Amino acid sequence: MAMWIQAQQLQGEALHQMQALYGQHFPIEVRHYLAQWIENQPWDSVELDNPAEEAKAKRLLDNLVAELQRKAQLQSGEDGFLLKIKLGHYANQLKSTYDRCPLELVRCIKHILHSEQRLVQEATNASSGSEGQTMDSLSQRHQQINQAFEELRLATQETENELRKLQHSQEYFIIQYQENLRIQAQLSSLSSLPPAERTQRETTLQSKRTTVEAWLAREASTLQKYRLDLSAQHQKTLGLLRKQQTLILDEELIQWKRRQQLAGNGGPHEGGLDVLQSWCEKLADLIWQNRQQIRRCEHLTQQLPLPGPMEELLSKLNSDITDIISALVTSTFIIEKQPPQVLKTQTKFAATVRLLVGGKLNVHMNPPQVKAVIVSEQQAKALLKNESTHSESSGEILNNNCVMEYHQTTGTLSAHFRNMSLKRIKRSDRRGAESVTEEKFTVLFESQFSVAGNELVFHVKTLSLPVVVIVHGSQDNNATATVLWDNAFAEPGRVPFVVPDKVLWPQLCEALDMKYKAEMHSGRGLSEDNLVFLAQKAFTSSSSNPEDYHNMTMSWAQFNRESLPGRNFTFWQWFDGVVELMKKHLKPHWNDGAILGFVNKQQAQDMLMSKPNGTFLLRFSDSEIGGITIAWVAENPNKPGERLVWNLLPYTTKDFSIRSLADRISDLNHLLFLYPDRPKDEVFAKYYTPPLCMYQGYFSLHQSITLFPKFTTPNPEPSGGTPTFMDQTASPSVTHPSNFGVYPSMNDTMLDADGDFDLEDTMDVARHVEELLRRPMANQWSSQQS
Template sequence: MMAQWQELLRLDSELQSRVSQLYEGKLPREIRHYLCVVIESQDWDSAADDENKARTCFNALLEYLEEQWNRSIQENNILQGPDFPGIRDYLMKHFQAQPLYLAVILSKCLKEEKKILATASEAQGCGNPALDQKWRMLDNKVNEMKRRTSDLKKEIKSLEDQNENLEFLQETWQIQVKEHVGLAQSQAVVKEKCLKQANIITQTKQILLQQIVNILKLTEEIVATLTDVELPEWKRRQQMACIGSPVDISLDHLQKWFTTVAEELLRVREQLQKLQDQNTKYSSTDNSNLAGPMAEIEKFALSLLRKLVANALVVAKQPAMSSLQQRPLMLKTRVRFSVTVRFLANLPVFKDLLKVKPVFDKDVQEAKTIKGFRHFEFNREECKVLDVDTPDGGLVAEFGHMFLKEKRGRYKGSSETRLGVTEELHIIKFVAEFKHAGLECNLEASSLPVIVISSTNQVLSAWASVMWYNTLSTSEPRNLSLFADPPPLTWQQLSQVLSWQFLSVGKRGLDEDQLAMLRDKIVGDGPDDLVHWSKFSKNEGAWIWIDGILDLVKKHLVDLWRDGCIMGFVSRKRTLTLLQEKQTGTFLLRFSETNKDGAITFSWVEHTNGETHVHAVQPYTKPELSGMCLPDIINLYSLKAETNVTGNPLRYLYPDIHKDTALGRYYKNSPLSATQKIIDGYVKRTNIPVSTFPTPPPSPPREIPFTDMDMDMDTEISMDLDQLLQELYPDFFGPGTSSQSFADYSSSY
């Protein structure tokens, strides 16, 4: 059963906020998090009504803190782990004198948590019916296996009693014969009774053996489903999650099934051994020869357990550097990364049983066939013992202090193909030996292919390779030479992955209109709807531009993007179409199509003298947005006509939302606060974004490639402004002075 707190951690942000509010002003949330196991193991409802029980529960918390602190000292993990002494001091200070108060708080909070989980469960009921039904069917099979195993245990115990009764009856009869007690006819009756009982026992044994076979056949179906269906599906979901897909990659279901099946298989083998022991012990009273069938059944049970255990070791968290958690599978030499493995058969008897060792590029044939293939090694030989190290009690080992260094010399290989650094794929395998209850087997779990870079400049290209590979390669064994001749992606595949990038960074994916614009830019008029690797990632490929926008969103526009304020991917031509029928002052936000580092602009419509004009401001870049956030730029933006400021032309965010309604909650500065706020004796100043004489772009007489529109329009406006400013201000703007100088000059006032 998964810990209640772990279930809460899987909820969406809104429900998690409700949980957080439960503890505000009552108990630090960190205490609930780090002590979740011991908190949920105590009866706080009873403790809330009994001070002695409350004191007992309180002392249990202190003992747990002491154990965890000692463990941190032993593992040399004081700085990285939770502040257990600090938590203990807090509890002592606030609740030592009143443990009943703590019990009341936790009793109420735990009940409210359950209500929130119930709400989430009801909502999930409307989720994926097919998946829910499939998992329900598997649950039913596992529960049926448990029921049958439980019944088997009772019946074998009953058989033991029958054997003992028969043995007692035979021994008593023999004693009576020796002592000449009773008549001959009574002896015949007893002998017949013994024979009849022996036949019943023989038949019972055969029935029990058939029951065991039936249990194992059901188990065989379950094991096949787990290892051949559910586990590969989870691995595929994890693979998609690595490149941004919002799928559930929790291992809770798999761990529950693997654990239960392993436990029941061990019990079946235990009952089979008892049956074999009885067969040997009471062989004198039973003429049946069941040793052969029992050996075959034991062999069958062992093979099922071997298959289950061999697949139970998984990479729960793929390799990732701490600075790029959202972009795993990229490792930089000499930079620390972490990776976590888990053993899904989480039984107490398996604790400390497995010692896992990571091996880099184990059995990788590409190292021998690809020219110039690099070879790496870990900074140190490291093994981890799988231990209970998570709140939900999972058998987990985290390798958190690993980094790679390149070995001198590269394999010459036998191929003429030579891959680039960001196209060379490697794997990390985790190996262990399993020995328990007569079963011995080697375990192995492999990471997804990783790319090893030596410079941060290679991150952009490396992530393109990670996305491309994991979209295409869906099964094992992994094709580590995929980029020797990379297959193309369909636009449907690529568009989904691109949408996931924005969902990961900005909490909102791309809609159909945004994807349509990107399709025109990336695919063009190609009839096959395919995107080739070289066009996407190489040189001036589309990915460089898109990644620049992703970085812009991440650093400066997350809130606006998440809330749908930014239209983003819309061409200038499409902008004209959208705005020309709107009321004056309607504006929209779109990304620059020419700035490779990521920039955003706003376009607005103006209707004067029966004519419609759509204006666009020069795009704002990351350095500019670092000085002033985009909502403030829009709020304070002004137009300057000759020597007068005509005011802010931006009134309604497309389609018709007043800008203060749409953006007001994001404002950090306003003209009013700028004149009133005093800092160290000075009135705070605000740089006011101003544009001068915007020239409305005429309808183009010819088709201009939209990829060049921003650059052409900006250049044209800049030239007109330079000439006009020199005429209006000859003393300040001499030949060679640009409109940018005016912008710099005006911003100082």
Template sequence: MAQWAQMKQLIPYLPTQALNELYPNSFPMDVRCYLANWIEEQRWEDFDLEKVEQEPQALSLLDQITSYLLSLAQQNPNVVERMRLQHISRSMSMMRSQPLKLVLTVRDVLRKERDLLSRTIPPHFPPSPAQDPISVGPSTRDVDLLVLKVLEIQNCRQQIHQLQEELNWERQNYESIQGETYLESCQSRLISRIKAWRWEQHQATIGHPFDDNLSPMQTWCEQLLGVNGKLRQEVMLAGEPIPELQDRLGLLLQTLIQSSLVVDKQPPQVIKTQSKFSTTVRYLLGEKVAPGKPVLLKAQIITEAQARNLGQLGSVPSENVGELINNTAILEHNTSSKSTCATFRNMSIKKIKRADRKGSESVTEEKFALYFTTEISITGCDIPYRIQMISVPVVVIVHGSQDNNALATIIWDCAFSEPDRIPFVVPERVPWKQMCMTLNSKFMSEVGTQRCLDNYNQHFLAQKIFDKPDIAGDYSNMLVSWAQFSKEVLPGRPFTFWQWFDGVIELTKKHLKSYWSDGLIFGFIGKQHLHLILKDRPNGTFLLRFSDSEIGGITIAYVAPSENGGQKIQNIQPSTKRDLEIRSLGDRIRDIDFITHVYPDLPKNDVFRKYYTGKSVHPPTRDVTHRHGNQWRTNLVKAFSSSVTTLHS
């Protein structure tokens, strides 16, 4: 550092032109000052421009310089100096393609410094004591020193002006970078919200709550597009180009444009060939679409394997696996709703190509999707963008008899898939607790009731699917397989668990909704438990339960006298959908004289009176239906709890 210590004494007396020639832009005096000690320790004289093999060593020195400068910048409390050092570091990094040239520049600077120091007499020595400065007039040397001082002041003013300009540029650059960071964070939250909306839409199939309002997200998309445009404009107006920032803003723009396409109205998830259906795709940046040629969206059907290959934009499904009729639609803007949508009307699948199936896999387990794509131009953007989106999984059937099994595939997919899964991966087994929630949600949403399946109903369902007759068992931690849910028939029955459960849903939805909502149907209960709770009740006591031997049936279990003077539990032939279309459940109960009291002990005519049609068997004297209905539900729970306690004891 001894050489730089001498140079610091000499520099104030050097003309500005001499300083500019000594320290070029590629190696400014700031670097010489801040890294003086380290610079003078390096072996710069060993380098030669002709020795290409020295480039790695030269590059290493350049990297050390830029690293030291960035470290000094981070430690410097002065914002002007900090930004100045950052700017110099970036500028020197641009010489990585010519590291030898920079190394030789440093070598030459050090040589010129040594030459200046060898030829210059230090200008700050005091005058000789023999001279009387007062008596002697101003010498030429004094004038020279004065001129140098003025030049130094001018140079300082110019440096201050230059630093102020660089500070303004750095502030603008810094604000642009900060703006890009905030934009990226906000856009990331938006895209996460769009994904969550799609997931909630998918879950709505099994009855989960779903808000389909897209207007807030559309406003969010439009605002972010505007912010991106303003930031890109600010970067263009900056004194120097910032390629890295421009690229990041461009990538954010592309991601936003390509993430704003959503399937607003999904197609039916079980589609029968030759049957017509519709679906609607919405573009959240529709108001920003460049005017001119209409935007045409195209739909095609793709397989699960093709859906997996869509991970990277640009991979278009090459093989056509199905013939889709009416598969194009124009993107149209609705001024009243401020939405821009393409509605595919009267679509149909004319034919479908199946994949090779494995083992016992059936056609109703094969999942497809609708793939929507178009090319779109946005106002203010130079190039068009290709955008794409796929629908939720669909199962294609050719006959109505396949509908139930196809729906099972969809239920399992909606209930047990992960939000960011690979299309359309689902687990093979799920916890019974999770299955219970799904069955309850599906039952309530399909029937349209607020009354859920209580713990006793869910317990019997577990007995049914696991083939466990013990009513005291705990099934909460057991795993249910896809085969148990939909492929394997129940013991002693010709149908699967899902076929049986779905039959109950259909029957309740069409004929028993009010009875169920009023709490008049006990629901799912096994015969072992049935005998336990009815065994001590008077003759004629009855309850309503879903049949476990027939799909879509409800039966009346009642206490009857036995031949030996005791009691026995009887079950009336289940009433199916067809039976209830002929005569309602209420009238059937009224017609049976030997059932008199609803379990535990309420007169049937008081409880079911409002469900009777035509002429009443016993004309009412007062309206007691609502009061007795509530009392019956309360007593039922108490009696059931008592029976379970008795069983466990």
């Protein structure tokens, strides 16, 4: 209800725009009397393009109708009688209007709420500015655009007034011209009169004709000046229209498209399309008004030809105004919802295209059909250079035709492709080391429609963001790298699909941080220390000074074509493995600050050696994609009094699919404090799997499964040998030293040759226990009790 209170305080044009949101489709009285209820409903949770959401929308409709009926029943007394009747009527009206299309109700209310929020925000920003506070750049641009629209409105109204004056003057001129012709006819008929009468009448008519002809000569000159002045005014208005259109299409719309592209990398979801549509519709309205005025000027000129350049001037004006409206229409045919940029064959996908001026030009009166085809990078270049007049295809898309629908509640004209599928793809010859996951395609959407009774016919096309076509999920990682690089570093107006071969390291850091934060769904992205770690890995450097990397560049080959030194994977493959692991299994722990992650083995050793025994940290594996390991400090079982840092073999998605990280840490009793000094239960206890107990004759066993060997003295070292860390020593044997009595006795089969633990046996134990947990154990329980 807070928003509705603010919306009622709007003034001037903002109030008019708010009131225009309501009508028969959704009465403003419903918004007023159910304000708080409406604002509390989960309208945004409904996916409008998903037919499966219709049931959810139907429940919202039914609840709205029920709430209206309840509100109506609460009205009493003489004053409440009419309101009771009115609310009941609205309940029936909404039920009959949206019962067969409940998603349209949700679309309508979402549009209303978002528009109200925008209007309130703009009014708040404007108010802050009037009080001397500095408005942000977005508000300043919006104010500039709105001021320009007001100037255009006044200019268009002025030319309309001048055109009417011209029309009235011309009509009077024609009347006087006809009068002059009548006088001439009268003079011609005087020959039949007697000489005396003829002379008298002739003198009078000649005097009158002289006066009229003099007036006609002066008025013709005046009319010509009016026409030239009006043409000059139209020329000035067209200049203002071009400037405004350039600001909206070449700046605001391009910025929206750029935000949409960055959203593919996890940037903020692109918003403001409804605002853009309102601007484009205002442009279309003003352009059309001026075009009609120019056409009327042409008609007046044809009706009364006068000497001078008017015909050429009007022809030029008509051509210019047609170019302006053509540019507006073709530029506002946009992709509202992009197809997936990693596109797998034989997989369903969706997309939405929208014509921002469709409602204003009444295109929906003869709904156009939109066709989608997939084209290669070379074909896209040819299309943009107008070297290709027909749309060649590089593959076959099923369900690639869709009719544009007009949604009256929101005033949008769009085509929703819900069930497209790429049946096949035709690849081009690859260059050099380029792989199939570096080849870019694009989905071309095209349509044709006419306006003003076929007076103007438009053939519109728009290209999707680059897509990489894959045939198997194993290609997804490399395809995502191509998409991320393109989205991050593409320049506006580029030739398809040119991107720089190398970029500055800080630019890449920004892209990686954006991707990471998006996948974690939190504000905790990559810190400066994390980025230094990544730079060390990317450039095989040991410098810990961030400044050392600011002017370094990273090439595409370094990013995802060449393997890291000593590894069989690229920098991106390692980073993407981390992202996938965190996204699927460890997101809460990262957001809690429990995972340091971007720490190498030597750094972990330096950090832990100054901490008490049992202190541990979690870091990403250097040697395995999508792995995380636990490093901790403890006594050397081979040399009492000596402390070592130990590292487990990395856990992967496979391990966490069996048992969670929190439960695994709970199992390892020797882990006491999460670095630097947080008790582990304080950090992880809320994620532990709760113990189960006996229920209806079944017994579920929950115990702390110790999957970790205890420490003992390893094989004797050569005399004078220097102690080493666990990942460097031979595997120790296992006994029961008193200081580690919590560990069970077992053979050291879980340590690898370098001293890290082999988790295959660990997972076998876990699987065995999980199998036991699923078995009925009533008989075993009874025998133990006896």
